Amino acid sequence: MLDRRRFTQSLVVGMSLPVLSAAPWRLASAAPAGRTALYVAVGPDLTLYDTGGDGTAAVARGTVTVPAPIQYVWKHPSKPFVFVASSNRFSSTTNDKHHVTTFRQDPATGALTASGEPASLKARPINITVDATGRFLLIAYNDPSHLGVHAIAENGAVGAEIVQDGRVDAGIYAHQVRVLPSNRAAVVIARGNDPASGKPEDPGAIKLFTLTEGRLTAAQTVAPGSGYGFGPRHVDFHPSQPWMYAAIERQNTLQMYRIDNDRLSDAPVFTKTTLADPASTLPSQAAGAIHLHPGGGFLYLSNRADRRVDVDGQKVFAGGENSIAVFALDPATGEPTLVQSAPTRSFHVRTFTVDPAGKTLVAASVAPMAVKDGGSVTNVPATLSMFRIGDDGKLTLAATHAVDTAKGPMFWCGFLPLG
Template sequence: MVDRRTFTTLLAGTMAAPGVSFGQSSTPAKNVFYASAGPELTLYSVDVDNAALVKHDTVSTAANIQYAWPHPSKQYLYVVSSNGGPGSAGVTGNRHLANAFRIDPSSGALTPHGATLTLPSRPIHTSVDIAGEYLLIAYNDPSNLTVHRINADGTLGERIEQPATLDTGKFAHQIRVTPDNKHVILVTRGNNAPTDKTVNPGSLKIFGFRDGVLTPVAAIQPGDGMQFGPRHLDFHPTQPWVYVSIESQNKLYVYKRDPVTGISREPLFIKDTLSDPASKAEQLAGPIHVHPSGRFVYLTNRAFTLTDVEGKKVFAGGENSVAAFAIDQATGEPTLLQNIDGHANYLRTFGVDPGGRLLVAASVWPMPMRDGTTMPAAIGMFRIGGDGKLEFVRNYEIDAAAQKQQFWAGMVTLA
């Protein structure tokens, strides 16, 4: 078997199959989808009615894009990049950046906006606070965070010095501000999957947040955190419920927001995310998004392991799916509705259109299969039914190799 740390190096030179043609549209869409491939970020307008994308312009950064987040005003997009991490020549890299882009309100086209910030190490996630005044960045190794001022014109300003040494856990993977803008949650995944060579606990690190300054509040984790590998979380739009994907254990945890500790000490509910929780395949839960209506929540399951077959490394099997859950509107309890085939390997990011009718998922890399074919990297289009269930419509194949992964993609509504 091949673990997730070395998987990408075996894909060097493996290319996706030639991509299908993207559609054409005569009218601009209010919703756009951005997808990265290495240092490039491509704009697609979204045809929700036909579950289709229209490919437009591409912009580039100076290093491979890791994550991006729009400003609440919808006028700017903040992008963090690095030459470290999976698919890079070196694990840590030596070029780590944050860039601001102005979003054209009619087309979604991006133009550089202000100076580039140099960051201390590889950024793995970024987000903006509710007021749109600060950019928050999480770093995986060493696990860390920084807060940067956003100037009135949307450009990036100075880093906010923190008055105390903060416990940033092991392998930070996401940083979010609570909807009341009073707390920051740093999701630290740890290293406790079966294939991890170094073993560390996972935790949700909670900080008070005021004027860009963080103060320690709590660390939320079961026991010693050794069976708890959280990856991402999302908030219910109207109720005080927080939905957390637990990567290493393929679980969905639900917490309640708390005005003092940020979230409850104990989860309200714990659910399995796989169609077969007893499966022995190496699996990881992925990103998570609550439906705009608050009635459903979606996350991905990712299989990644290669095995030797007749001297070749091929997919060892497992579940690459999108899990759909219905949310009880009285209690917040999620109930699994469906595990739909992702029709691609390793769905690392996805987005839901604000109308809640379309889910667009992006896989990171191609995958060699046992039958000698290659499953290409792709952008997958899924319709969302009134009952929350998904229907696969089509894939747009993407040219993505080990050095040019589709590492981030997301939906943005134009101003």
């Protein structure tokens, strides 16, 4: 079983999963989208890809390198700056390289150029975001668990962490930070930990803080069951309704919370399984990343399985669901309904992205893995899986592209706007 107290490069392979029965939802129109570019992080390298006219190509156009393996990337809301968080927490015994690097993005080509020196951080920045004004960078640190806020200068430089009034309680194993659509509050998703090596479970929580000129004030803790049996990983917001959706990693569920006056409902309004066959869940099955369709009618979430067993001296995949779960959202209530489980046919999709036009989904698997195939063992490479999004929100696998992960895991991918 995967020890979720630390990242490992345990891997998974796509399974043949059923497409669930059709539902009467159709794709809500997405807002007009400008030009975008696809970026993929492998180890310390961030590569710009040309995805072609139909969004299914994957031709590398240029690569930049940061001081350590990339953890997360975020684009400035109004300026051509891209912020790249990196850390050697799991690639070195020294655990001493933690940075945010600012790049200037070419508005025509998407090419990145370093802007100044990387800003040093105190620990692994597992997740970052920028507030709507573009003046503050928020960083989630998982160990020790912490939420930090840094000022962003006019030239994109990231300043020192803003000293807060008192300790910022980010829960156990902060895994993501986002700013509410109002821009008046920040939410930290604290995953907690499964029991391991005789240590009991660490409870999870969703922590809400008011955000005023870079200052944080604790406002709310959401922890159903006191956080036990509750392991949230990532959240995303509906583009037009006061609804927040959370991927509950350790329990393989999707939850929806209402937002009212910058507070969340104390309990989820809806809870749904993310799996096509929840009765057959195997060890190490986990929910992953979550993104809403830009039109608001659909939601996408990755299912990951990474358990391996020994077969004739080789570690091979032991089974589980590796898919993108597609949920249709009721326009009146926000209730999600699982309408498709689309196999990624790849390994452990930690990260995926939906283009702002709502026509393409790209899923990135972490690394290769050996797979038992009849009497032989096959090694399947790390993969970019390119899906077309239909008018009904469902996914059609259009192309796959092998990616060399010799430099490290394929840890993040994203469509970023140009300009």
